[in-house]
Amino acid sequence: MEFVIIAVAIVVLALLVGAGLLVGRGRRTTRLDDDAAAGTTLTRPRPTDVVPPAAPPATAPPTGTPTDEDVVPVDLPPAEPEPGLVFDVPPPSAGRLVRLRSRLARSQSSLGRGLLTVLAREKLTEDDWEEVEETLLAADVGVAATTQIVQRLRTQSLVLATGDAGALRELLVTELAAVLGPDMDRTLATDRELDRPAVVLVVGVNGAGKTTTCGKIARVLVGDGRSVLLGAADTFRAAAADQLETWGERVGVPTVRGAEGGDPASVAFEAVKVGKAADVDAVLIDTAGRLHTKSGLMDELGKVKRVVEKQSPVDEVLLVLDATTGQNGVVQARVFTEAVTVTGIVLTKLDGTAKGGIVVSVQRELGIPVKLVGLGEGADDLAPFEPRAFAEALVG
Numbered sequence: 001m002e003f004v005i006i007a008v009a010i011v012v013l014a015l016l017v018g019a020g021l022l023v024g025r026g027r028r029t030t031r032l033d034d035d036a037a038a039g040t041t042l043t044r045p046r047p048t049d050v051v052p053p054a055a056p057p058a059t060a061p062p063t064g065t066p067t068d069e070d071v072v073p074v075d076l077p078p079a080e081p082e083p084g085l086v087f088d089v090p091p092p093s094a095g096r097l098v099r100l101r102s103r104l105a106r107s108q109s110s111l112g113r114g115l116l117t118v119l120a121r122e123k124l125t126e127d128d129w130e131e132v133e134e135t136l137l138a139a140d141v142g143v144a145a146t147t148q149i150v151q152r153l154r155t156q157s158l159v160l161a162t163g164d165a166g167a168l169r170e171l172l173v174t175e176l177a178a179v180l181g182p183d184m185d186r187t188l189a190t191d192r193e194l195d196r197p198a199v200v201l202v203v204g205v206n207g208a209g210k211t212t213t214c215g216k217i218a219r220v221l222v223g224d225g226r227s228v229l230l231g232a233a234d235t236f237r238a239a240a241a242d243q244l245e246t247w248g249e250r251v252g253v254p255t256v257r258g259a260e261g262g263d264p265a266s267v268a269f270e271a272v273k274v275g276k277a278a279d280v281d282a283v284l285i286d287t288a289g290r291l292h293t294k295s296g297l298m299d300e301l302g303k304v305k306r307v308v309e310k311q312s313p314v315d316e317v318l319l320v321l322d323a324t325t326g327q328n329g330v331v332q333a334r335v336f337t338e339a340v341t342v343t344g345i346v347l348t349k350l351d352g353t354a355k356g357g358i359v360v361s362v363q364r365e366l367g368i369p370v371k372l373v374g375l376g377e378g379a380d381d382l383a384p385f386e387p388r389a390f391a392e393a394l395v396g
């Protein structure tokens with residue numbers, strides 16, 4: 001008998017220790033509606049003393065097209081960091097391009113400095129102009145824009161007839177800014193409509209920086225005082241949802257995520273539904289990276305958008321392009337624009353390339369504005385794109 005009592009005591013003790021370890025290892029999020037096996041899960045930075053709602057606020061059918069039921073109001077508990085931790089307070093996004101201009105050093109030394117050196121020569125020969133042309137082409141400015149810049153520079157430098165470095169610099173900045181689409185509308189459609197949040201879909205090929213960009217945009221919006229909800233519709237890669245959740249946790253933003261391998265359209269639909277019910281200002285949806293050459297995956301992206309549109313119009317579709325892939329990025333972009341209507345481009349990793357001129361060719365060839373540029377791996381290294389500031393940073 002004694003033996004049985006001791007054995008039971010050992011089992012109970014082992015269970016208690018196991019449970020303690022699990023709690024101790026818990027993430028900084030609280031699962032409010034743990035229905036991950038079947039559908040989506042809403043996670044948010046752990047609030048203190050929050051009692052999870054009795055009825056799950058966010059669940060989606062595991063497969064098939066989601067239903068368009070009435071939106072049941074969701075009360076998101078106030079975001080509070082774990083004891084000892086504080087939420088980040090992201091800096092405002094305005095003027096970031098100027099603050100981060102040194103990140104364009106590689107493009108600046110090959111493009112800006114290269115051009116200025118040639119232009120400063122006393123009398124410019126045909127060979128010199130060819131050098132200007134080659135420098136622009138090497139920086140991925142593209143043929144049409146290069147021709148325009150060279151023609152304008154030839155005329156203007158004759159008019160200017162000066163070797164003065166300041167005047168030449170100003171001339172170059174003006175001509176570069178002119179081909180950067182100064183009149184394009186670069187407003188990010190992230191303002192809440194009267195009765196619903198703004199909905200932003202982030203798309204692109206694998207590794208372009210979509211998840212990172214979603215996280216950085218969330219920070220920008222939080223920094224501007226808006227409420228945000230993230231949707232982890234990249235269900236192919238579990239780490240992507242974890243990554244997105246971590247971005248959200250740092251600034252107190254909740255994430256709707258699904259089961260690994262689940263239907264991305266369901267997660268996106270659910271995120272918008274929860275965002276509407278919780279009256280947030282913006283819902284940002286991260287999608288899985290896909291090769292533009294795989295037509296099945298591209299069709300699936302179209303489906304994600306169509307399914308979301310059963311809940312709400314999509315206000316912004318941002319295509320994330322890796323600037324270091326050069327002209328291949330333009331080819332990718334074209335295929336994406338056939339699957340979904342892209343409204344803006346985010347050009348990432350401009351800090352890692354000498355080909356900053358890609359901004360010019362991407363915009364001109366697609367007729368879609370670059371709205372944001374990624375200038376590093378830091379949490380706030382994402383800047384609204386401004387043609388004049390960019391041209392100045394390139395020229396140095």
Ligand SMILES: Nc1nc2c(ncn2[C@@H]2O[C@H](COP(=O)(O)OP(=O)(O)OP(=O)(O)O)[C@@H](O)[C@H]2O)c(=O)[nH]1
Nearest residue numbers: 206207208209210211212289348349374375376377
């Ligand atoms: N240097 C630099 N690195 C960046 C920038 N943006 C993103 N990255 C890095 O690019 C890598 C890929 O970023 P992710 O956000 O995981 O890319 P993704 O497109 O979501 O990838 P998939 O989910 O695999 O499709 C990460 O190491 C990021 O830190 C940038 O502007 N500059």
